Amino acid sequence: MPMIRILLFIALLLGAAPVQALEITFRPDAEVETVAVTLGDIADFGDDSELAGALASKPVGQAGQPGQDVILDSGAIIRQLTTTLDLPADTVWSGAALVRVHRSGITIGPEKLQQIVDEYLAAHSDDLPAADIRYIVDNTPIPFILPAGDLKWEVIPSDPGILGSSRFVIIFRVDGKVRKNMSLTGRFEAMAPVAVASADVPRGSLIESRHLVMESRDITKFRKPCLDPAQLEGRIALRSIRAGSVIELSMVQAPPLVRKGEVVKIVLNRGGIFLSTLGVARNDGAKDELIKVENISSNKILQCRVSAAGLVEVAL
Template identity: 40%
Template structure:
């Protein structure tokens, strides 16, 4: 093998071909590598060790992916003659200039949006139950990267994802970073939320007649109610205008025991259950601990509200 290449190099150096070699320049050529070789832009009339060695000669650096450049055949001939003595017997022909286009993968804004969308879909467990989409603030102009194994890495600006105001988009070809982009924008999460159909005052009890579901972006809402049934019968802790979304922090269960109300007191000790009558010393919501005065002993005791008019002694 070493002898073979030595003979080829010797042949190039002394320029003694076995016949008049014909080399014809192509009018245009497509390349995919970083450098243009002679074999990319010419045709040889024979296929042998000599022409294969010539074909590997680097002529110029390739244009950027998706770009083109023009090469003058005369300049290439001079370069080859400077390296060899092929001019004595070589016949040069073909196009006076060669248009060389470097193949690449065209990256357009829609592809970037799709990749961010795929990222959001793959991380939906970290996002609210809603229709999620990315709304870009600005996108780069289309560009090209070399052909190869294309991979994408998407990095949100916020660990919570939904609060992100931009995404880093890293594009690799064959494991090498080709582009590192910063795409501004926001996450939009459209969901059915509970809103007031009429103006509601603080203290109003939620009923099916004064609420309905509306589709809205919930990304900037604190904790919107997404289920009508979850707030029916609850009381508003603040006033809400008609059409406004109701947050879960805006409602609470109303008291089911009122101050001064007669209540039934349950005392449970193992299998023994005792009852007594008492008077609520304060309002009480479900599972809330309130003070109750025993009607018989006149003692104040602490009880948990378990149902309307029913409390249980905490032991």
């Protein structure tokens, strides 16, 4: 009987699974997104025990700036952890003596910056003329790296009208925090069909459709180019326009509906009161223009707005 007990005890000893020591292996290379580097970022663990999970969360160093590398000494990390933590004596450390830690980030280069501006222009297309518009950057920016995270940006043109902008400010935010503020300088090109003189147009001439042809030009080079020929037809040329020249809206005016010295009808229509009399125009006037008119009855000079041919309304 005692012999059986001894044999059973020996059998239990031989069959029992030995407790294995925790193995921690340093990797030669690691990549992180944040400044803080933990043991779990740079080492592998032999099991997924609670001890391994706790050790993996321990900070062991700091990474560099986004896109940069730092070298961590495995031996120094082991000494730090074994002296500050109550670790099992049989913990097994192995792997690389030095660990290269690369901090990842978001690279922003010239192509991305051009894409950001193009997207901004597309989003504000309703505020821009109907043209093939592109922004040409003067100096190619040097690529830079932002921290990893939720990236957003804000674009601010130097001119609220956008097309007159010579510079764009771009503010980059990562996880809601401003990380980069930069300027892009350049110029716009906006190609669109504009009215061009098909023949010489003398000063004072009435512009007709035969005087016009639509050609694609960069409208940023003109102050008031005409994109619709109907805006020019029936107007008077204020200056001589050579064939092949872009006709700007400032070069023409509407023909006068009232001529200087012409007798016109003056009306006053305010608050249910309607009065009319005759007067003599002291200026030529196109529709909606203000001119001076002398009241024939009183000889008083009135400021009137041209309403139609031979008809003006007192401007109060």
